[in-house]
Amino acid sequence: MKSTVRKSVTVSVAAATMVLSLAACSSSSTAAGSSGTSSSSSSAAAAVTTASSSGAAGAGAATSSGSAMPSGSAMSSGSAMPSGSAMSSGSAMPSGSAMSSGSAMSSGSAMPSGSAMTSGSAASGGAGPVSASTGKVAFLMPDEASTRYEQHDHPGFVAQMSKSCPACTVLYNNANADASKQQQQFNSALVQGAKVIVLDPVDSSAAASLVQEAHSKGVKVIAYDRPIPSAQADFYVSYDNEKIGTVIAQSLVAKLKSGTIPAGAGILEVNGSPTDAAAGLIKKGIHAGLAGSGISTLAEYDTPDWDPAKAQTWVSGQVSRFGTKIVGVVAANDGTGGGAIAAFKAAGTNPVPPVTGNDATLAGLQLIIAGDQYNTISKPSEIVAAAAAKVAVALLDGKTPTATTTLYGAPSQLFVPAVITTQNLKAEIVTKGITKAADICTSTYAAACSKLGIS
Numbered sequence: 001m002k003s004t005v006r007k008s009v010t011v012s013v014a015a016a017t018m019v020l021s022l023a024a025c026s027s028s029s030t031a032a033g034s035s036g037t038s039s040s041s042s043s044a045a046a047a048v049t050t051a052s053s054s055g056a057a058g059a060g061a062a063t064s065s066g067s068a069m070p071s072g073s074a075m076s077s078g079s080a081m082p083s084g085s086a087m088s089s090g091s092a093m094p095s096g097s098a099m100s101s102g103s104a105m106s107s108g109s110a111m112p113s114g115s116a117m118t119s120g121s122a123a124s125g126g127a128g129p130v131s132a133s134t135g136k137v138a139f140l141m142p143d144e145a146s147t148r149y150e151q152h153d154h155p156g157f158v159a160q161m162s163k164s165c166p167a168c169t170v171l172y173n174n175a176n177a178d179a180s181k182q183q184q185q186f187n188s189a190l191v192q193g194a195k196v197i198v199l200d201p202v203d204s205s206a207a208a209s210l211v212q213e214a215h216s217k218g219v220k221v222i223a224y225d226r227p228i229p230s231a232q233a234d235f236y237v238s239y240d241n242e243k244i245g246t247v248i249a250q251s252l253v254a255k256l257k258s259g260t261i262p263a264g265a266g267i268l269e270v271n272g273s274p275t276d277a278a279a280g281l282i283k284k285g286i287h288a289g290l291a292g293s294g295i296s297t298l299a300e301y302d303t304p305d306w307d308p309a310k311a312q313t314w315v316s317g318q319v320s321r322f323g324t325k326i327v328g329v330v331a332a333n334d335g336t337g338g339g340a341i342a343a344f345k346a347a348g349t350n351p352v353p354p355v356t357g358n359d360a361t362l363a364g365l366q367l368i369i370a371g372d373q374y375n376t377i378s379k380p381s382e383i384v385a386a387a388a389a390k391v392a393v394a395l396l397d398g399k400t401p402t403a404t405t406t407l408y409g410a411p412s413q414l415f416v417p418a419v420i421t422t423q424n425l426k427a428e429i430v431t432k433g434i435t436k437a438a439d440i441c442t443s444t445y446a447a448a449c450s451k452l453g454i455s
Contacts, residue, residue: 133396136169137161137389138189138197142226142276143177145306145335148359148381149200150174153225156385157198164393177305179203179275186210190217196392199233200224204277207231220395224388226278229408235401236412237388239379241278244417245285248356249330251375251419253293255354256328261295268318269300270311270331270340279306282332282358290330298322303336311339312346319347329355334364334376341372360420365429365440368422369448378428379417387413426454 139157141149154172161170171189175182179202189197190213197214199221201207208231211221223233252267269286272279279302290297299322301314311331319326331337337357344352354374357364367373391401391413403411420428430437441449449455 130164130166133165133393134167134169135165135195135396136171136189136193137165137392137396138171138173138186138192138194138199139388140172140182140185140189140197140199141174142182142200142202143305144174145177146333146359147361152381153200153385156382157389159382160386160389161393164390165396168393168396175202177202179206183210187213190214190219194219196220196222196395198222198224198388198392199228201226201228201277203275204228205230205275220392222388222391222395223410225384226276227281227408227410229277232409234395234410235391235403236407236410237384237391238278238412238414239384239417240414241281242285242288243414244358244377244379245282245287245332246289247285247417247419248358248375248377249286249289251421252328252330252354252356253290253295255374256295257293261327262325265325265327266296266298266322267328267330268315268322268326268340269297270315270329270336271300271302272332272336273304273306274302276306279332286330286332295328298325303332303339306333306335308335308339308342311336312343313339315340315343316346319343319349326353328353328374331356331358333358334361334367334373335359337373337376338363338367341367345372358417360429360434362435362439365420365425365435366442366445368420368425369440369445369452369454371422371448375419375421377417378420378434379415380434383415387415422452426452430454 139154141153144150154174158170158172161168171192171194173182173185173188175185182202183206186197186199197219199207199210201210201223204226207223207228211228211231211233214221220234221228223236223238225238227233227236227238256267267290269283269290271283271286274280283302299318301311303311303314315329329337329340331340334357337355340355341352352372355372357367357373357376360376360378364373364376368376394401401411401413403413405412405414407414418424418428429435430440437449437454441454
């Protein structure tokens with residue numbers, strides 16, 4: 001159900017006590033990390049205020065031990081910030097090496113596990129310089145179907161803002177896949193005086209007019225996760241989406257070629273939303289990853305709103321159409337991959353052909369453990385959220401953020417993802433603390449976890 005409540009979060013920290021531990025990833029990841037943002041007793045200096053669009057609530061609103069909530073405010077349902085603001089180490093560089101302070105992680109430069117990036121590097125979680133600015137920064141996310149935004153991106157952004165700009169105000173909203181609602185939230189941020197808006201657009205094309213409106217008022221826009229091709233944002237922060245598509249496709253091709261591919265067989269391609277420019281980049285990468293493989297694509301589909309149910313319905317039709325000719329599925333994320341798997345199971349297909357994914361969601365990781373999904377992409381959202389916060393503070397201070405590349409005319413930082421299969425899930429996800437073994441290995445998956453040495 002779509003929420004009509006606007007959540008705006010103000011974080012002020014007199015003495016920053018939140019700890020954000022971040023190392024940059026072999027290929028940076030968006031996985032289901034356990035980190036969040038806490039207003040618990042461990043962050044006694046933090047004051048978190050959440051108000052609905054209808055106005056402030058009465059005095060005496062409750063918050064957790066040790067944190068202050070100003071009189072006249074309320075923390076509304078759904079806007080609570082998870083405890084445990086510490087970010088788990090999930091990223092890596094080559095064993096024994098270090099990236100010095102101030103250095104940047106360039107797009108496409110894979111960083112194998114083992115070594116840490118020091119505080120101050122572009123892909124690092126270090127606090128960096130503390131700003132004296134007091135401006136407002138809006139953080140506008142696209143949907144609630146992808147659990148990452150509420151569980152990881154938002155807390156990660158707030159945690160870094162509290163470190164880099166303690167006196168700044170963060171205005172948060174999620175559009176729940178409604179482009180019109182996001183436009184209202186964007187305009188509200190402008191009215192409230194936001195000087196920088198971090199925007200992950202529901203509709204990348206429609207977002208162009210939002211960028212133009214902001215620029216007409218002297219407000220900076222950071223495109224986040226999903227680019228805005230038809231208007232030049234002031235900066236773009238994301239994982240390398242095209243690279244994601246390429247590596248999941250190449251991983252699937254390698255898996256299929258390790259066995260025998262019957263004559264006339266091929267794969268299905270389940271892409272993301274047609275209104276999402278990032279989905280378009282992933283799709284482009286998938287095509288590149290499949291090119292020259294000799295494996296044919298039987299059919300492909302752009303999934304409206306990344307909806308797993310729509311992906312399932314489409315794949316069900318293809319199973320009826322192609323039957324055993326389908327030897328694999330390149331799905332653009334774990335949700336669409338899960339929909340494809342559900343379609344095969346409903347049709348009685350056993351075993352399910354290899355299916356790809358992306359985001360390393362808990363459900364996706366469990367499907368990999370169970371042997372139903374072949375791969376996913378680990379890219380902890382906290383990494384890009386922290387990077388976006390640092391860029392926002394730099395723009396507030398009138399500085400030029402460091403870019404490693406340019407995309408659609410915007411200076412950009414692109415982080416590199418890591419492919420996850422059963423072969424490295426324990427090392428890349430569990431050992432690095434991105435997702436706890438206890439969360440993955442519930443009773444349903446305990447036996448499969450045991451076989452992989454995960455406990």
